[in-house]
Amino acid sequence: MSDSLRGRLLVATPDLEDPNFFRTVVLVLEHHDEGALGVVLNRPSTGTEVGQPLPAWAALAAAPAVVFVGGPVQPEAAIGLARRVDTQEPDGFAPLFADLGTVDLERDPESVTPRVDRVRIFAGYSGWGQGQLERELDAGGWFQLAVEPSDPWTATPETLWRAVLRRQRGKERMFADFPLDAHLN
Secondary structure, three states: OOOOOOOEEEEEOOOOOOOOOOOOEEEEEEEEOOEEEEEEOOOEEEEEEOOOOOHHHHHHEOOOOEEEEOOOEEEEEEEEEEEEOOOOOOEOEEEEEOOEEEEOOOOOHHHOEOOEEEEEEEEEEEEEOOOHHHHHHHOOOEEEEEOOOOHHHOOOHHHHHHHHHHOOOOHHHHHHHOOOOHHHO
16 A cells, blocks of 8 residues: 555544544554554543553553553553664564554563563554545545654643644644534634
């Protein structure tokens, strides 16, 4: 697929009213002819600290050190997004793009190579079947935007939607201050 969105952000437009994706920022981990997969970067859980389900990974958890809601698909499954700090042969680390990859959460962090210096844990993921994401894009449900290295690790995920839109130079920037309910404006 030549126009893959892998490594890009999908930022929900104000028109996207699906409660699973309202004002979300999704990092696309995979995108090919069969579909797409990503994780929501701005939905921290309320109260599920990483150390509860995964004590071995708690010391590497980026603040806030809680499990994030990655999306509505398989909420019982966990995805560990990690940042590598060297270029050793991968073992327990699956490279994605730039310095990001997923880690095998069943492994001890010390046994994973390359070495990682932070992790963010997601319960579930966002998934689209063949052609589904393309239809949502054509319908104006998402902005496709560049990811900044700090986006997956933001300490203030509740501000990420606005922050990503505010840093844009095009029409997307004007949506940063869009009211929660345009009908009340």
